[in-house]
Amino acid sequence: MSEISSPSPPSAANPGGLVCSPAPPAEIDASCRPPLVVLFLCAAVWLVIGSAFALIASIKFHAPEFLADSAWLTYGRVRPAGANCMLYGFCMPAGLGVALWLLARLGRTRLVLPGLVTVGAVCWNLGVAAGVGGILAGGSTGFENLEMPSYAARLAFLGYLMIVVWGALTFHQRRERQLFVSQWFLFAALFWFPWTYSTADLLLLTFRVRGMAQAVIAWWYADNLLVVWLGLVGLATVFYFVPKLTGRELHSRYLALLTFWMLILFGSWGGIPASAPVPAWMPVSSAVATGLGVIGIVAVALNVQGTLGGQCSKLLTHPSLRFIGFGVVAFIVGGVISAAGALSEVSHVTQFTWFTVARGLLNSYGFFAMVMFGAIYYIVPQLFGIEFPSAKLVRVHFWTAAAGILLLVVPLAAGGVVQGLKLRQPEIPFTDIAKGTLPFLRASTTGDLLIALGHLMFLANLAGLAVRFYRARAISAWAAATAEIKPAEARP
Amino acid sequence: MNYGPLVFLAAFFALASSWCGFVLTPQLQIGRLQQTNTVGGAASRYPVARPGLAQQGMEVYRANGCAYCHSQQVGQTGTLLEIALTEAGTNQAATIAALRKLAESAPDQPARLTLLVPLPPGLSNAASATILEGLPRTFLRSSTREAANAAVKTLNATSAKAQLCIVPVGPDLARGWGKRRSVAEDYLFDLTVMPGSQRVGPDLADLGSRQPDANWHLRHLYAPRLEVKGSTMPPYRFLFEKREIKFRPSPEALALPDELAPGAGYEIVPKPAANALVAYLTALHADAPLFDAPRTLPPSAGTPASTNAPVVSGASATNAVPTNAPAK
Numbered sequence: 001m002s003e004i005s006s007p008s009p010p011s012a013a014n015p016g017g018l019v020c021s022p023a024p025p026a027e028i029d030a031s032c033r034p035p036l037v038v039l040f041l042c043a044a045v046w047l048v049i050g051s052a053f054a055l056i057a058s059i060k061f062h063a064p065e066f067l068a069d070s071a072w073l074t075y076g077r078v079r080p081a082g083a084n085c086m087l088y089g090f091c092m093p094a095g096l097g098v099a100l101w102l103l104a105r106l107g108r109t110r111l112v113l114p115g116l117v118t119v120g121a122v123c124w125n126l127g128v129a130a131g132v133g134g135i136l137a138g139g140s141t142g143f144e145n146l147e148m149p150s151y152a153a154r155l156a157f158l159g160y161l162m163i164v165v166w167g168a169l170t171f172h173q174r175r176e177r178q179l180f181v182s183q184w185f186l187f188a189a190l191f192w193f194p195w196t197y198s199t200a201d202l203l204l205l206t207f208r209v210r211g212m213a214q215a216v217i218a219w220w221y222a223d224n225l226l227v228v229w230l231g232l233v234g235l236a237t238v239f240y241f242v243p244k245l246t247g248r249e250l251h252s253r254y255l256a257l258l259t260f261w262m263l264i265l266f267g268s269w270g271g272i273p274a275s276a277p278v279p280a281w282m283p284v285s286s287a288v289a290t291g292l293g294v295i296g297i298v299a300v301a302l303n304v305q306g307t308l309g310g311q312c313s314k315l316l317t318h319p320s321l322r323f324i325g326f327g328v329v330a331f332i333v334g335g336v337i338s339a340a341g342a343l344s345e346v347s348h349v350t351q352f353t354w355f356t357v358a359r360g361l362l363n364s365y366g367f368f369a370m371v372m373f374g375a376i377y378y379i380v381p382q383l384f385g386i387e388f389p390s391a392k393l394v395r396v397h398f399w400t401a402a403a404g405i406l407l408l409v410v411p412l413a414a415g416g417v418v419q420g421l422k423l424r425q426p427e428i429p430f431t432d433i434a435k436g437t438l439p440f441l442r443a444s445t446t447g448d449l450l451i452a453l454g455h456l457m458f459l460a461n462l463a464g465l466a467v468r469f470y471r472a473r474a475i476s477a478w479a480a481a482t483a484e485i486k487p488a489e490a491r492p
Numbered sequence: 493m494n495y496g497p498l499v500f501l502a503a504f505f506a507l508a509s510s511w512c513g514f515v516l517t518p519q520l521q522i523g524r525l526q527q528t529n530t531v532g533g534a535a536s537r538y539p540v541a542r543p544g545l546a547q548q549g550m551e552v553y554r555a556n557g558c559a560y561c562h563s564q565q566v567g568q569t570g571t572l573l574e575i576a577l578t579e580a581g582t583n584q585a586a587t588i589a590a591l592r593k594l595a596e597s598a599p600d601q602p603a604r605l606t607l608l609v610p611l612p613p614g615l616s617n618a619a620s621a622t623i624l625e626g627l628p629r630t631f632l633r634s635s636t637r638e639a640a641n642a643a644v645k646t647l648n649a650t651s652a653k654a655q656l657c658i659v660p661v662g663p664d665l666a667r668g669w670g671k672r673r674s675v676a677e678d679y680l681f682d683l684t685v686m687p688g689s690q691r692v693g694p695d696l697a698d699l700g701s702r703q704p705d706a707n708w709h710l711r712h713l714y715a716p717r718l719e720v721k722g723s724t725m726p727p728y729r730f731l732f733e734k735r736e737i738k739f740r741p742s743p744e745a746l747a748l749p750d751e752l753a754p755g756a757g758y759e760i761v762p763k764p765a766a767n768a769l770v771a772y773l774t775a776l777h778a779d780a781p782l783f784d785a786p787r788t789l790p791p792s793a794g795t796p797a798s799t800n801a802p803v804v805s806g807a808s809a810t811n812a813v814p815t816n817a818p819a820k
Contacts, residue, residue, distance in 0.1 A: 064716070064726040071730040076557020138555035142684040171496065179499075187496060188503035195507055199515055212676040213523030214685040220514040224507075264503055268510035277565050277674035277687065279521060285513065352563055352691040423691065426666030430694050431722045437692075438724065 022108035022175040026385075031110035032101050033383045035117035035163070037466060039097035040376055042125045044459040046089025049132075051452035053082030058448045061441040072136045080147040081135045087145065087225075088128045088156065091364060092193075093121065094372040095233040096160070099186045100167050101379050102240055106183055107174025112166045120162025127156025143204055143214070145222040150205040157197055164190040181256040185236035188264060189229055196224040212278050223271025226360065230368040231263050231331075235300065237375045238328055242307050245318045245378070251306025255299045262296025265289075270338075274347040287342040297335035304328050319394045323374030326402055330366030334359060349424065354437060355416025358409045365451075366405045373401065373458065380465060389464040393457045400454040408447030415440025522676045530780045532788055538780040541681045542772070549772025552765045554684050556728070563688035564697045564776070566670035568662035571786075573640040574608075575632040580624040581651030588620045590650045591631055594643050604639040605632050630657065657788040670698040671779040672787045678778040693725055699776040707747070709770040710762050715752055731766035734758055 023031075057079040059066050067073040104111045111117065131148025134140070139149040148156070167190055171183065200221035203209050209217065243250045250256065269289030272282045308314050315325030337359055341347050350356060377394055381387050388394060415437045422433045529535045542550070553559070581587060588611060595607040609623065609631050634640035640656050647654035660672040674697050679685045688695075703709065711718055714732050716725040732746070734754050744767075745759035754760050762770075781787045 060726055061724070064724060066726075068726045069729050071556070074556055074728070074730070075726055076560050077555075079560050080557055140555060140557060142554035142559065142686050144559075144689060179496075184499045187499050191500070192503065192507060195511070199511065203515065203519070208683070209519050209523040211522055211525055211680040211682070212685060212687075213518045214682075215679070215687050216518040216522070217515055220510070224510070261502070261506075264506035265509075268507060269513060272514070273689065275565060275567050277678065278518070278676055282514070282518065352689065354690070356689065419691075424663050426663045430667065431720060431724075434692065434724045435722055 023110050025105065025382075028104045028108070028110055029101075029383050029385075031114050032104055033114075035111070035114050035121050036097045036101060036379070036383055038118055038121040038125075039093045040380060041462060041466060042121070043090045043094040043097070044455070044462050046085045046093075046125075046128065047455040048452070048459050050082050050085025050089055051448065051455050053078050053085060055445070055448050055452055057082060058441070058445040061438055062445065071138065077136050077138065077140070080140055080144075081132050083145070084128070084132055084135060084147055086369075087364065088131065088148065089125075091230060091368055091372070092160075093124060094376060095189075095230070095368070096121075096124075096163050096167075098237055098372060098375045098379065099189065099233055100163070100170070102182055102236060103167055103170050103174075103186055106176065106180050106240070107171060108176045109170060109173050112169040112173060114166075117163050117166045120159045120166075122159070123162060124156045124159030127152050127154070127159055130155060141205060143200075143218040143221075145225060146200055146204065146218060150201060153197075153201065153205075157194075157201070160193060160197075164194070180240070181250065181253055181260070182236040182240040184257070184260050185232045185239070188260070189232035189236070192224065192232065193229055196221050196229075212276075215276070216272065216278060216282060219271040219273070219276075224268055226364060227270055228263060228267045230364060231267055232260075234327065234331070234368045234371045235259060235263070237371050238300075238304065238324055238331075241320065241324050241375060241378065242304055242328075245321045245324075246308060246314050248307055248309065251303050255303040255306075259296040259299045259303070262293055262299065266293040266296070273351060274344055275351045287344070287347070290342040291339050294335060294339040297332055297339070300328065300335075301332050319391070319398065320374040320378040322398050323370045323377065323401075326398075327367045327371035327374065330362050330370065330405070334362040334367060337362070349420035350416060351420070352423065353416035353420040354412045354440065355420060358412035358416060361405070361412070362409050366409065370401065370405075373397070376462070380462060384465060384469040386465065386469060388461050389468060390461060393461050397454045397457040397461070400450045400457070404447045404450030404454060406447070407450060408444050411440040411443040411447070415444075525677055525680055527680070528677060528782060531783050531786055532781050536780075538782065539677060539680050542775045545768050545771040546775035547683065547772070549768035549770065549775075550683060552731075552769040553772055554686065558696075559686035559688040561688075561690060561692035561725075562694065562696045563691050564695065565674040565687045566662075566664040566672075566695055566697050566778070568660040568665055568673040570661055572659040572661055573634040573637060574630045574657045574659055575634065575640060575643050575647070576628045576630045576655050576657050577624070577647065577652050578628040578655050579653035580627060581653065583651045584620050584624050585617065586650040587624065587647065587652040588615060590646050594632060594646060604635045605643055606634075607631065608633055624652075628655070655788070658786050660785070660787050664695060667694070668702055669695040671701070672781065672785045674778055675782060675785045677782060677784075696773065696776055697778045700774045701777055701779055704774055706770050706774055709773050710766060711746055711748070713766060713769070714746055714760065715748070718749070718752065728766070731769065732760050732762050735761050 056067065056073060057075055060075050060078075071077075100111060100117065128148070129152075131152030134149035134152050135147050140147040141149060146153070168187070171187055171190075174183075200217060203217050204214055204221075208214065239250060239256055266289040270286050270293065272278070272286035274283045274287060276283050305312070312325075315321050341350055341356075341359065377388070418440070419433055419437050422428050422436060527537045527539065530538045541547075577587070591607065592611050592613075594605050595611075609629070611623070615623070632640075632643055634643060644654045644656050662673070664670060665672070674687075678697070679687070708719060712720065712725075713728045715727055715729075716723040735742070735758065737757055737759050741759055742761050744761050746762070748754075748760060781789060
């Protein structure tokens with residue numbers, strides 16, 4: 001265990017040798033442990049906080065007077081606060097943690113400077129905390145998915161840079177020169193976010209562009225984060241874990257590379273809604289790109305199916321695989337729905353409705369968060385070298401999360417379609433339409449509730465494991481420190 | 493394919509292409525828009541910056557996340573071409589005959605001109621005069637621009653005065669949410685552009701035109717279901733304060749029904765944030781006819797005598813006409 005405390009890069013261990021031997025997995029895991037524990041534990045805490053906000057926002061559709069006298073907890077602040085907890089509190093740090101571990105494991109090298117990565121993780125979480133507080137205090141920037149006030153978002157961004165610089169160096173120092181497809185995805189994701197975020201910060205918050213150009217850039221940023229970044233990291237995880245946990249080869253490297261190209265070429269052109277009051281070429285090219293993106297989704301489906309050898313029941317064999325399998329299905333369904341939504345007949349019904357919310361949740365939660373749960377449930381016991389306190393809780397978490405997502409997404413999507421069809425008929429008064437969505441929204445509250453329960457289980461399991469590990473170490477350290485000095489060790 | 497730099501280049505070019513497409517080009521195309529002239533009738537500059545209190549109100553709108561429930565963009569599905577008569581002229585029988593003939597001109601083809609006012613055959617002169625009273629009035633709807641122009645010419649030849657009206661239509665406009673589709677110019681002077689993505693509540697792009705009453709907005713913010721039965725909007729009571737009446741009631745105090753009244757000796761007064769927010773809401777106008785979103789103002793717009801609607805003061809006036817424009 002002594003190598004944990006020595007964050008020296010592997011090259012220092014072999015000063016003169018150009019030919020470096022691969023680091024053993026246990027050493028790699030040990031080098032990853034401090035930053036990943038911070039990233040994953042904080043992510044789990046943000047999940048719980050975020051689902052509490054989501055529940056408050058959802059309850060307001062049962063009773064508009066609920067917590068109405070508090071400015072901090074008004075719907076328009078609680079909802080973005082919850083969404084930011086999910087996206088920046090959970091999805092991104094969990095994705096970064098998994099990415100670091102995958103880069104180290106696939107490169108067969110220890111994580112470079114884990115101490116500084118840990119500092120970066122702390123910095124990121126402080127930024128998110130300031131950002132969520134800022135939103136609740138009324139400091140939201142007003143741009144969807146970029147609500148955190150700039151001071152907070154910049155602090156988090158600094159943390160991101162501190163994490164990915166060492167991630168990129170880990171990639172550079174890999175001992176295994178042959179690249180696995182996951183590494184393509186991860187390496188692209190690492191620098192994708194700095195570019196999109198710095199553009200959004202500079203042009204939306206620092207030197208503001210005027211008029212609708214703001215909205216277009218905000219849509220571009222959100223699309224590149226939610227579709228491309230989450231897609232790259234999530235698919236890298238899928239392509240690593242599905243072959244590994246089923247003990248088979250990845251079906252086709254070329255299909256995976258096709259997915260990579262489709263995602264970065266077409267995914268990055270999506271995001272402009274069909275209704276946007278901007279010159280028509282923007283929503284049209286966005287719709288075309290989203291439609292073409294279906295190629296990449298089909299490639300994922302073929303690849304995963306081929307890897308499983310046609311036996312999809314294999315996904316149920318390992319608890320992590322269940323989560324990842326669910327994520328793959330959600331990715332495919334969500335992608336097909338997005339591509340269908342690119343048709344103007346569909347988008348004219350679904351625009352401005354809860355359907356778009358349901359589609360977003362299917363991507364960020366049904367796909368990405370579920371894949372991350374699966375990966376974290378696999379990685380964390382490896383880091384600590386001990387199993388989870390309760391394996392049963394992992395299984396229960398899967399079923400609550402799966403049921404929760406279905407209960408959240410299906411009512412919202414159905415309610416959105418009804419709402420959209422009614423919005424097209426001007427003779428139906430608007431209050432009737434708004435009231436007509438309430439049963440659907442109220443049904444989705446049960447989904448929020450189940451998801452929140454699942455998050456508590458996740459946090460309990462993760463924290464229980466960390467407590468067990470660090471208590472054992474503390475006890476042994478205490479025993480060593482307070483052990484009687486043997487005469488042989490004492491100075492003469 | 494085993495080189496990091498190749499992955500980097502691939503991702504770099506993919507992201508660069510979308511950056512050029514959706515960051516650089518929009519900035520060049522719509523980020524540099526300038527004020528334009530409105531079209532039709534008295535041309536004025538559009539858009540005009542909102543008054544200071546309304547700009548503060550926009551910050552309240554942003555801080556409280558109003559945009560999560562309210563969009564500020566309306567769409568239209570098409571335009572109608574309508575022909576209105578503004579003056580009857582001297583030869584009313586000829587005008588009526590021309591109208592009737594225009595509508596019947598091509599019975600074998602799908603009707604290009606539809607009559608909107610019933611003109612039964614064999615009208616007496618007195619009946620024709622009643623029909624042509626109360627002008628301006630819309631008489632014909634045309635499906636093509638050419639047919640409409642020809643019809644205007646024909647009607648003008650009968651000594652009446654006809655006008656071609658461009659009327660944007662669509663479900664949003666039929667709900668009264670706007671008068672034409674939203675265009676990029678509408679947002680030019682917004683410090684933070686919040687077009688919104690959801691319609692949990694109604695669209696607000698043109699709210700100031702349909703509800704210019706500030707007191708209505710204040711009561712609606714304080715107790716939404718007081719003004720809109722069955723509204724799902726949460727109340728914003730934190731924008732108001734309950735105050736003891738010292739010497740005489742404040743003129744700003746909300747007029748509330750008994751069940752919501754704060755009790756004897758107390759009154760509900762809007763905080764500055766509420767007043768700013770209402771100033772912003774009543775300043776929301778997106779109805780100016782523009783080159784890329786044309787509409788013809790109702791022919792009666794310039795003649796106050798022919799309308800019985802009260803003149804909307806304050807909000808619409810400040811938004812529609814720059815203060816230093818020459819008086820008309």
